[in-house]
Amino acid sequence: MVDLYNQIFRRKSFHKFKNTIPLTNQDLKIVNDAIKNAKPLDENIKIKVDIVKESQTSCKLGAELCLLFYSEETNFYLENIGYIGEQIDLYLTSNNIGTLWCGLGKTKTDSLDGLKYVIMICIAKVSKNDFRTDLNSFKRKPLKETWEGDLLPFSNSVILAPSAVNSQPWYIVNQNNELFVYRNNKAAKFGFIPLKIMKYYNQIDMGIYLYFLDLCFTFNSFDFSKELIFSNPKNTNKTLICKYSYKKKV
Ligand SMILES: Cc1cc2nc3c(=O)[nH]c(=O)nc-3n(C[C@H](O)[C@H](O)[C@H](O)COP(=O)(O)O)c2cc1C
Numbered sequence: 001m002v003d004l005y006n007q008i009f010r011r012k013s014f015h016k017f018k019n020t021i022p023l024t025n026q027d028l029k030i031v032n033d034a035i036k037n038a039k040p041l042d043e044n045i046k047i048k049v050d051i052v053k054e055s056q057t058s059c060k061l062g063a064e065l066c067l068l069f070y071s072e073e074t075n076f077y078l079e080n081i082g083y084i085g086e087q088i089d090l091y092l093t094s095n096n097i098g099t100l101w102c103g104l105g106k107t108k109t110d111s112l113d114g115l116k117y118v119i120m121i122c123i124a125k126v127s128k129n130d131f132r133t134d135l136n137s138f139k140r141k142p143l144k145e146t147w148e149g150d151l152l153p154f155s156n157s158v159i160l161a162p163s164a165v166n167s168q169p170w171y172i173v174n175q176n177n178e179l180f181v182y183r184n185n186k187a188a189k190f191g192f193i194p195l196k197i198m199k200y201y202n203q204i205d206m207g208i209y210l211y212f213l214d215l216c217f218t219f220n221s222f223d224f225s226k227e228l229i230f231s232n233p234k235n236t237n238k239t240l241i242c243k244y245s246y247k248k249k250v
Contacts, residue, residue: 008216009160012098013101014122017061017063023097037087038088042228045076046072048069054122058107063123065123066121067088068112068120081207097123101162162208163201183202184237210226222249226242226245
């Protein structure tokens with residue numbers, strides 16, 4: 001099995017792709033395998049991923065291809081795309097294919113087979129030395145701002161998840177072998193992005209974070225189960241989106 005856990009510490013956003021290497025047929029197979037093998041958060045949500053050249057989008061990052069994610073619009077469809085896309089991100093990283101989640105990118109097609117365009121991930125092959133080797137290069141909030149209760153062995157790893165404008169909208173309460181995962185609706189204090197737009201991207205971020213959590217629990221030998229919670233209260237600072245029950249394997 002490919003070790004995606006250790007890719008958490010290597011991955012980074014390629015805001016500009018430099019010194020890229022053309023993707024070979026073998027690399028294209030890796031990209032297709034990454035898409036095919038990614039597990040959904042909710043298998044009932046229909047999704048499609050289309051692979052296009054960067055020139056077919058508005059992006060000018062120096063990427064070779066863009067993976068366009070389309071989905072039906074149901075509860076948790078944005079989290080589902082985040083969850084799937086992050087597996088692809090980590091798998092491509094393990095094969096030295098650099099990525100960028102690109103919320104600002106525009107496509108020519110707003111829908112595909114009746115599914116709505118959600119977001120893209122831009123990709124290009126780079127050198128293995130272009131990935132992170134130093135934890136200090138991650139810019140993240142101090143753990144105590146996003147975690148309440150006892151720490152778990154991977155608390156400092158899971159916060160390395162990527163998020164739109166690095167807003168890190170997750171908030172965790174750990175009590176009695178249960179983890180309550182909230183989306184912080186006030187995480188992005190960036191005046192230039194309207195809250196409604198941030199909420200859209202932050203739901204994708206939460207799916208990314210849930211995948212990081214699953215990976216961390218598994219790698220650290222925990223038994224766990226999770227339950228998605230659909231609640232839509234207005235004007236709350238934090239929205240509960242998922243509850244994990246966990247136990248360390250003996
Ligand atoms: C949902 C989502 C959308 C993003 N959109 C953009 C984008 O449009 N342009 C960009 O340069 N970076 C984008 N990013 C990358 C973030 O800025 C980046 O993940 C964050 O700053 C943390 O840095 P790191 O990924 O290198 O750890 C996006 C990330 C996510 C998760």
